[in-house]
Amino acid sequence: MKKTLIALTLLLAPTSVLADTLDDLKAQGFVRIAIANEPPFTAVAADGTVSGAAPDVARVIFKRLGVNDVVASISEYGAMIPGLQARRHDAITAGLFMKPERCQAVAYSEPILCDAESFLVLKGNPKGFKSFADIAANPDAKIGAPGGGTEEKLALEAGVPRDRVIVVPDGQSGLKMLQDGRIDVYSLPVLSISDLMKKANDPNLEKVAPVQGAPVYCDGAAFRKEDVALRDAFDKELAKMKANGEFAAIVEPYGFSAAAASATSRAKLCGE
Amino acid sequence: MEWDWAFVAKIMPTLLEGLKLTVLITILSAFVAAGLGLVLAIAKRSRNGWIAKPTAMLIEFIRGTPLLVQLYFIFFVLPDVGIVLPPLVAGVIGMGLHYATYTAEVYRAGIENVPKGQWEAARATNLTVPQTWIHVVIPQALPPMIPALANYLIAMFKETPLLSAITVLELMNQAKSVANSNYRYIEPMTLVGAFFLVMSLLSVILLRWLERRYGRLAK
Numbered sequence A: 001m002k003k004t005l006i007a008l009t010l011l012l013a014p015t016s017v018l019a020d021t022l023d024d025l026k027a028q029g030f031v032r033i034a035i036a037n038e039p040p041f042t043a044v045a046a047d048g049t050v051s052g053a054a055p056d057v058a059r060v061i062f063k064r065l066g067v068n069d070v071v072a073s074i075s076e077y078g079a080m081i082p083g084l085q086a087r088r089h090d091a092i093t094a095g096l097f098m099k100p101e102r103c104q105a106v107a108y109s110e111p112i113l114c115d116a117e118s119f120l121v122l123k124g125n126p127k128g129f130k131s132f133a134d135i136a137a138n139p140d141a142k143i144g145a146p147g148g149g150t151e152e153k154l155a156l157e158a159g160v161p162r163d164r165v166i167v168v169p170d171g172q173s174g175l176k177m178l179q180d181g182r183i184d185v186y187s188l189p190v191l192s193i194s195d196l197m198k199k200a201n202d203p204n205l206e207k208v209a210p211v212q213g214a215p216v217y218c219d220g221a222a223f224r225k226e227d228v229a230l231r232d233a234f235d236k237e238l239a240k241m242k243a244n245g246e247f248a249a250i251v252e253p254y255g256f257s258a259a260a261a262s263a264t265s266r267a268k269l270c271g272e
Numbered sequence B: 001m002e003w004d005w006a007f008v009a010k011i012m013p014t015l016l017e018g019l020k021l022t023v024l025i026t027i028l029s030a031f032v033a034a035g036l037g038l039v040l041a042i043a044k045r046s047r048n049g050w051i052a053k054p055t056a057m058l059i060e061f062i063r064g065t066p067l068l069v070q071l072y073f074i075f076f077v078l079p080d081v082g083i084v085l086p087p088l089v090a091g092v093i094g095m096g097l098h099y100a101t102y103t104a105e106v107y108r109a110g111i112e113n114v115p116k117g118q119w120e121a122a123r124a125t126n127l128t129v130p131q132t133w134i135h136v137v138i139p140q141a142l143p144p145m146i147p148a149l150a151n152y153l154i155a156m157f158k159e160t161p162l163l164s165a166i167t168v169l170e171l172m173n174q175a176k177s178v179a180n181s182n183y184r185y186i187e188p189m190t191l192v193g194a195f196f197l198v199m200s201l202l203s204v205i206l207l208r209w210l211e212r213r214y215g216r217l218a219k
Helices: A002-012 A016-028 A053-064 A077-085 A100-105 A132-137 A150-157 A171-179 A190-200 A225-244 A246-254 A258-263 B005-045 B049-063 B067-081 B087-113 B116-124 B129-166 B171-182 B186-215
Strands: A030-035 A069-074 A117-122 A143-146 A165-168 A185-189 A205-208
Touching: A016 A030, A016 A225, A030 A053, A030 A077, A053 A069, A053 A225, A053 A246, A077 A100, A077 B171, A117 A150, A117 A171, A117 A190, A132 A150, A143 A150, A143 A171, A150 A165, A150 A185, A150 B171, A165 A171, A165 B171, A171 A185, A171 A190, A171 B067, A185 A190, A190 A205, A225 A246, A225 A258, A246 A258, B005 B049, B005 B087, B005 B129, B005 B171, B005 B186, B049 B087, B067 B087, B067 B129, B087 B129, B116 B129, B129 B171, B129 B186, B171 B186
Parallel strands: A030 A069, A143 A165, A143 A185
Antiparallel strands: A117 A185, A117 A205
């Protein structure tokens, strides 16, 4: 009896459960999204207003799907996917770049924001870092990166030992730690580093971009694996916006290339 | 959501690495707290108002502000005046200083418990002030304090996860980083809880022994 029930649920799942998510969202009138606070991907103003390219795109698309409001909560990159699975939020719109292992864990939309990786270093790049491998090769070099973010993974994959990859809670701390000499390099996507440099306005800093050997990554809105129907609905609106230029109008003022996002696809980035 | 033993085996070495650091931090901070606490307690008792008043204010100030704020201050603000401490040192100083203000109160109670006649006898036998403290007061005041001090040791141990805020890779931070790269919280967090529980229980056994061994001596 129990087995038949489970089989029945599984059979019905693709239609009933999935349609429910969007209907539920419509009924409650808002969708919970996870963001970081890393301009220009995601930004939270002093008065609590959420902006940034990723939430802005999501807000428009969800509105078209009939969900009028987004409620954003700030999260560490590493905690976003577990939080999604634990139903703490319904989507991740935070510049969480597509990597094959993340594609295994969540259902990504088509690409939205694309950026290369960069390093923030002291003026003149005293240690001459051009790639993550250079950092691994220098036994004294310490790199700062967001916890659970793409850069932390790239550094570890390049062979930088765990104790030299410092988990930095936010951009401001990373900047401060670099200025104080606690870390030798702080790694984030190019646009995030540019934004940070503009705010810091410190002539002793320099950007290394793009990092050699690190490809251009793109993020997408990430949904729970069982919410494929919601993801597909999201994709449909996204494709329309990409075609009629609305998409470019939102992301390009933030510095992102709409053409880069249209030129690639989820299938390519996830290695499917 | 099910428990995965293979994953537990995989993350165990990383977590044990974190546990080692957690224990190390606790021991180092305990030394700072024990030593500095005694200095604070004696300074607060000083008959010289210029020493006693500022010490009392310092103690109130530190006890009245959260440890996390103090850690941020030591780690992120002190570099502005040219003091750049490595995360571990900043953490040990922060925890040690914070708990020194608590141990100072324990010392005070212990010192006040030494009968007045002992002070008078020390003066009568012409002992200097340092001699009185070192040979008469502290040896009598210390044993009854040991259980109370050990209590703070356990409290300190359980506060070490705060140091993850200043990038110390202690047990909690290691667990978070493991969870971050595997998208699983259940095993790492359960293990962190279990580690802390086991260590605390062991400490409680030690504490009971200390109470039996020293608690009675005072009588």
